[in-house]
Amino acid sequence: MLRLLRPFVFPALLLAALEWWARTVGRSSDALAPPTAALRALAGALADGSVVTATGFTLGSAAAGLGLAWLLGVPLGTLLGLSPRSARMSFLSIELLRPVPSVALIPLAMLLWGFGLRMEIAVVAFACFWPVLVLTQAGVRQVEPRLLEVARALQLSAWARFSKIMLPALVPRLFVALRLGVAIALVVAVTVEIAANPHGMGYAVMIAQQSLDPALMLGWLFWIGLTGYVINAGASALQRVIARRMGELA
Amino acid sequence: MKRLVSGLEPLAVLAALGGLWWVASHGGWLSPVFVPTPEAMLASLHAGLLQGDLATAAAATVQRMLLGWGLACLLGVVLGALIGVSPTARAWIQPTLEFVRPLPASAVLPLAISVFGLSPAMVLSVVAFGAMWPVLLSTVQGFASLHVRLTEVAAALQLSRSAFIFKVGLPHALPDILAGTRLALTVSLIVAVVGEMIASQPGLGQALLLAARAFRASDLFAGIVLLGAIGFVSNALLALAERRLLRWQQP
Amino acid sequence: QAPTRVNVGFTAVADFVTLFIAREEGYFAARGLEVATTFIPLNPSMPAAVQSDSLQIGGATPSVFLQAVDGGLDHVVIGGGGMTSKSVTGVAFVARAGSGIRSAQDCVGKRIGVPGLGAYLHVAFRAWLRQSGVDHTKVNFVEAAFPQHADLLRGGSFDGVVTADPFLSRIVASGVGYVASYYTTFQPEGMPTILYTARRDWAERNAAAVKAFRESLVQAATFLREPKNDAKVRAHMGKYIKLPPEVLATMQINPPSPVIQERQLQYWVDAMREQAMLKTTPDVARLIVR
Amino acid sequence: MSLLTLERVAITLGRREILSPTTLSLRRGEFVCVIGPSGCGKTTLLRAAAGFVQPQAGGVKLAGQPVQGPSREAAFVFQDYGRALLPWRTVAGNVSLALEAAGVPAAQRRERIHRVLATVGLAAHADKFPAQLSGGMQQRAQIARCLAQEPTLLMMDEPFGALDAMTRESLQDELARLVREQGLTVMFVTHDLEEAIYLGDRVVALRANPTADKPSLAAVIDVDIPRPRSQLATKEHPEFLRLRRELYQYLGHH
Amino acid sequence: MSLLTLERVAITLGRREILSPTTLSLRRGEFVCVIGPSGCGKTTLLRAAAGFVQPQAGGVKLAGQPVQGPSREAAFVFQDYGRALLPWRTVAGNVSLALEAAGVPAAQRRERIHRVLATVGLAAHADKFPAQLSGGMQQRAQIARCLAQEPTLLMMDEPFGALDAMTRESLQDELARLVREQGLTVMFVTHDLEEAIYLGDRVVALRANPTADKPSLAAVIDVDIPRPRSQLATKEHPEFLRLRRELYQYLGHH
Numbered sequence A: 001m002l003r004l005l006r007p008f009v010f011p012a013l014l015l016a017a018l019e020w021w022a023r024t025v026g027r028s029s030d031a032l033a034p035p036t037a038a039l040r041a042l043a044g045a046l047a048d049g050s051v052v053t054a055t056g057f058t059l060g061s062a063a064a065g066l067g068l069a070w071l072l073g074v075p076l077g078t079l080l081g082l083s084p085r086s087a088r089m090s091f092l093s094i095e096l097l098r099p100v101p102s103v104a105l106i107p108l109a110m111l112l113w114g115f116g117l118r119m120e121i122a123v124v125a126f127a128c129f130w131p132v133l134v135l136t137q138a139g140v141r142q143v144e145p146r147l148l149e150v151a152r153a154l155q156l157s158a159w160a161r162f163s164k165i166m167l168p169a170l171v172p173r174l175f176v177a178l179r180l181g182v183a184i185a186l187v188v189a190v191t192v193e194i195a196a197n198p199h200g201m202g203y204a205v206m207i208a209q210q211s212l213d214p215a216l217m218l219g220w221l222f223w224i225g226l227t228g229y230v231i232n233a234g235a236s237a238l239q240r241v242i243a244r245r246m247g248e249l250a
Numbered sequence B: 001m002k003r004l005v006s007g008l009e010p011l012a013v014l015a016a017l018g019g020l021w022w023v024a025s026h027g028g029w030l031s032p033v034f035v036p037t038p039e040a041m042l043a044s045l046h047a048g049l050l051q052g053d054l055a056t057a058a059a060a061t062v063q064r065m066l067l068g069w070g071l072a073c074l075l076g077v078v079l080g081a082l083i084g085v086s087p088t089a090r091a092w093i094q095p096t097l098e099f100v101r102p103l104p105a106s107a108v109l110p111l112a113i114s115v116f117g118l119s120p121a122m123v124l125s126v127v128a129f130g131a132m133w134p135v136l137l138s139t140v141q142g143f144a145s146l147h148v149r150l151t152e153v154a155a156a157l158q159l160s161r162s163a164f165i166f167k168v169g170l171p172h173a174l175p176d177i178l179a180g181t182r183l184a185l186t187v188s189l190i191v192a193v194v195g196e197m198i199a200s201q202p203g204l205g206q207a208l209l210l211a212a213r214a215f216r217a218s219d220l221f222a223g224i225v226l227l228g229a230i231g232f233v234s235n236a237l238l239a240l241a242e243r244r245l246l247r248w249q250q251p
Numbered sequence C: 001q002a003p004t005r006v007n008v009g010f011t012a013v014a015d016f017v018t019l020f021i022a023r024e025e026g027y028f029a030a031r032g033l034e035v036a037t038t039f040i041p042l043n044p045s046m047p048a049a050v051q052s053d054s055l056q057i058g059g060a061t062p063s064v065f066l067q068a069v070d071g072g073l074d075h076v077v078i079g080g081g082g083m084t085s086k087s088v089t090g091v092a093f094v095a096r097a098g099s100g101i102r103s104a105q106d107c108v109g110k111r112i113g114v115p116g117l118g119a120y121l122h123v124a125f126r127a128w129l130r131q132s133g134v135d136h137t138k139v140n141f142v143e144a145a146f147p148q149h150a151d152l153l154r155g156g157s158f159d160g161v162v163t164a165d166p167f168l169s170r171i172v173a174s175g176v177g178y179v180a181s182y183y184t185t186f187q188p189e190g191m192p193t194i195l196y197t198a199r200r201d202w203a204e205r206n207a208a209a210v211k212a213f214r215e216s217l218v219q220a221a222t223f224l225r226e227p228k229n230d231a232k233v234r235a236h237m238g239k240y241i242k243l244p245p246e247v248l249a250t251m252q253i254n255p256p257s258p259v260i261q262e263r264q265l266q267y268w269v270d271a272m273r274e275q276a277m278l279k280t281t282p283d284v285a286r287l288i289v290r
Numbered sequence D, E: 001m002s003l004l005t006l007e008r009v010a011i012t013l014g015r016r017e018i019l020s021p022t023t024l025s026l027r028r029g030e031f032v033c034v035i036g037p038s039g040c041g042k043t044t045l046l047r048a049a050a051g052f053v054q055p056q057a058g059g060v061k062l063a064g065q066p067v068q069g070p071s072r073e074a075a076f077v078f079q080d081y082g083r084a085l086l087p088w089r090t091v092a093g094n095v096s097l098a099l100e101a102a103g104v105p106a107a108q109r110r111e112r113i114h115r116v117l118a119t120v121g122l123a124a125h126a127d128k129f130p131a132q133l134s135g136g137m138q139q140r141a142q143i144a145r146c147l148a149q150e151p152t153l154l155m156m157d158e159p160f161g162a163l164d165a166m167t168r169e170s171l172q173d174e175l176a177r178l179v180r181e182q183g184l185t186v187m188f189v190t191h192d193l194e195e196a197i198y199l200g201d202r203v204v205a206l207r208a209n210p211t212a213d214k215p216s217l218a219a220v221i222d223v224d225i226p227r228p229r230s231q232l233a234t235k236e237h238p239e240f241l242r243l244r245r246e247l248y249q250y251l252g253h254h
């Protein structure tokens, strides 16, 4: 019984503290509401269906952006991990581009693509691309050197070497990149919606805020956290299943 | 000679990218309102660094980034190691962290502002918090990828929990952690900038925001390039440290 | 002839009320305009949305519009929303209780919260400081969204805020702060607060639609001025700006200014130039489409 | 008096019974060798004795106490030496780990590290990283770490498998000497029959695929050859030849 | 006609000369064994012959062509078997990798995998992951992968070091049979003198710490014992005993 409750102790304490704050010190606050009120507001939003569309949009664009980042980041990261020369050549350019905050690109993306899916996907992809690249590169460098020699001995083609040796060996680290990426994608997607794009969960947060409904806003925040948690839990479960199927016993 | 050539290659790649930009902005592919020409950007950068507030803004941002990063590394490694070795810690705190992780700083900051007020310390803690994840996750991963044989060696020697962490777990996780800290450095720069934008703290973030609002594209890009340069320099320093720390990997 | 489709962007302020009326009362439809509206949370995104054709018409504040034009966007004004009025006390400079701030002079060296740096209220506030003989560069402005103003005053992060209703009345009612000045009442009457803007090429290609749009606004302005329509007006507004009913019922609404004159725009150009917010001197005659 | 006792220890991995109930006890100071065909469960038995795996049935006792997990009293030399060293520590650093674990003050470590490295013939390679060592050298580094632990019980899983005859014989003799001088108890897995007889006081033979009437424990044979033994004399000793033949046949028929 | 030629191959790792200039050539169908003390450079020599490392001086030729890197013609059995298997593939999957590399159609793979696994005695363990195998079984899985490659040249680095005497002897005989039937050429590193003589047509002895007047290549000895050889008869053959003594002395004096 206690075992099952353990994960919820800290969140419960946190929420209780917030509830207390909102009911005492922050009574007159326009930006905060007690968590109980937030849950009530969230239930209302769930009932009228607005949650489903907003969540769908945000998750869709986050997934598409993350997918795009992977499509580009994993092969490039592998290349950079395998070839010290190309890593050295691109180091300067990559490290100059990587720290550019994706939020600084929102105005630019707005101008190029306007509102909608495309600009959000582009910004998310930009933000997720770099962690995927860096983690893939680091992972490639840690692949058991003996396995690479096996690949050389068998004269595997570049593609076979990638798909049969590199990729499986990378899987555990790619999952770290995935879990990091999922969170970044979600964070950036919501941020884009808050800052510019009138769709999705971030936009809903903004509407709630500007409608002087802090309870609903908190409700949305809670919902965003919950969504992220569920997705991440899914990724972890997938990770475990795959690890088992890949012969990792301990 | 060979060394010289290989030293110039990265610059050549960068120059090629710059050339592409030049062609794009001069060839009319991109509106100069949004993407300035490289010359205009350089002029803004020059002016901003010499007379404007760009230099002070950059200094403020760098300070915020470094402090936030240091805190993030500390937090990430400590929590990551805790979760990595202790199933109890995993059961108690991991779910909370996983819940908080996907909350965007852009949405949480206003709340934090309301509760804790608008102070540099508050922004700093948000930076540390936001930049902690890559370190935390890769530390956990580093511990998880430890080969059973080494855990057994530690068990056979009856290493204490802390000795296991410091002598086996952390050194093994070091490559992963270092990759994480490199990401965290970038993230802390980004969150510092975002924090400055949202919490209205002096720094490059605010400068970027105001430039974007005022449609001063060349100022905006000057700020972005400056961010890139800050990121590059700090990363290069970290890469240097990494090569020293991971000597055993390339004998 | 098929109706022209236009997407119009608005923010959560009452100055857009003529837009809401014209749409709800069918004035647009009657003129062959099919108008859709999009709520934009932050006014500064308006020009970019217009430029990328996500919006054909965007309701920008004068400061946002003029900065966009200053930056090189070829946008024009095709109509207006609300305008300033001495009788409106929905905006004020509120000082923290115990801060002792009474006048513009007292602001020097203090931390003042504004809803947006360089945004409409900030520009207007700095104009007031200037008018009162205070150097605005000596005041420490920090940006914070309206809903946080009360918390930040209470926590002592700010010495004062430039805020608007309903936050204004709530702050005063809770005793956290007091009104130091209804500074907008010192502004000249009749200065526009919202400008309907569009890309010049779009406005030229759709001259008929632009005209129809403005005429609808004029008709809506007439409707708005009729006191008996007050309930209807607030009902329309409630459809677009989701506010608690009690807030909606008491909210002050600026008088409308559907047609923008050159001198109205010139006022803002001058104010912003005095505050060094513009690099060029925009030619207001070229910026207004009739 | 027995130091280590295995009471009807049985182990099932996956769904296969690897080890059928096996009872075995090691007297203090005894040298017991375990032999058997590849995959018969030698490593598994040793791991159970060391407390790395909990047997499905039966129990293990060390000095009268039930074994719950590994103890520093018992040192374990792993079969896959490549994985049992910390790649980020030099040879000396790896040996040092055992001393650090035991809380030996830094001042004394250097000298003790040097001593055990000399024993295994690695003194000249103290500052190399494992990746810079040959297979046999890695194994010797692992043995050095176990010796540094100064255990009362040594568990060795094919420790000399990767060594050439010369090095192997000298290490065998070195080990025999250490055991005698320090009164060590040893459980020694090997696939080399001669090694088992040469080193052991007793030899335990396991069989693969145990069944009800053919349990894992195939034979336990006492080696009555006087000590100290020598590579030349002992291996020509008539008892040695007899035991060799006997065990060979045992293993041949399973 | 020689299949593999090493021409004055010398290798320096770090700052130490591991291998002084060594010349050696393998005729097609020949079985050459390399012995030497631990750390003398056997693995290093084999890696150079296979093209994994480029020697600092001298050159390697395979069938007359300079060796630039590994080739599928030559199969390599690594000493550290634990690391040379893909942990995420079963035994069958690991063997399959060699067939996939050679472009063998999927339909034929099953049968060939089964055949080589039977050869090394792993047919019953085809679906296990490496982590579920004992050390000896892992090594046999690696050997199976190399056999599946159907190479003309086999390079084996202490392949039988982890096996018990029975398995080892049966695999030795199996290898000798394969080599004879398929005309394989083998370069075989071992630390077991008897194994080297039993299997080899020639035995190459290396010495550690080469100097100018004592080069790495200590001796090359022809083994004139008729084939097929047998575990019992050959090991009592007078030539076998003579060679054994001779080599033993060689290595003893370095």
Ligand SMILES: Nc1ncnc2c1ncn2[C@@H]1O[C@H](COP(=O)(O)OP(=O)(O)OP(=O)(O)O)[C@@H](O)[C@H]1O
Residues within 6 Å of the ligand: A249, D013, D014, D018, D036, D037, D038, D039, D040, D041, D042, D043, D044, D045, D079, D191, E128, E131, E132, E133, E134, E135, E136, E137, E162, E163, E164
């Ligand atoms: N995790 C596991 N799951 C299932 N079976 C396992 C597992 N680990 C080992 N085995 C099986 O247990 C048996 C015994 O393994 P063990 O390692 O004890 O053999 P061994 O006698 O040490 O052999 P070797 O001399 O080759 O090292 C083997 O058949 C092996 O397949």
Ligand SMILES: Nc1ncnc2c1ncn2[C@@H]1O[C@H](COP(=O)(O)OP(=O)(O)OP(=O)(O)O)[C@@H](O)[C@H]1O
Residues within 6 Å of the ligand: B251, D128, D131, D132, D133, D134, D135, D136, D137, D162, D163, D164, E013, E014, E018, E036, E037, E038, E039, E040, E041, E042, E043, E044, E045, E079, E191
């Ligand atoms: N990367 C390296 N850097 C420096 N020295 C190395 C490196 N790799 C191997 N050596 C050294 O080269 C020597 C020969 O190693 P090698 O692995 O060839 O020995 P070996 O004859 O195969 O020994 P064993 O029988 O123990 O496997 C050793 O002394 C080792 O320390």
Ligand SMILES: [Mg+2]
Residues within 6 Å of the ligand: D042, D043, D044, D079, D157, E134, E135, E136
């Ligand atoms: Mg074993």
Ligand SMILES: [Mg+2]
Residues within 6 Å of the ligand: D134, D135, D136, E042, E043, E044, E079, E157
């Ligand atoms: Mg070797």
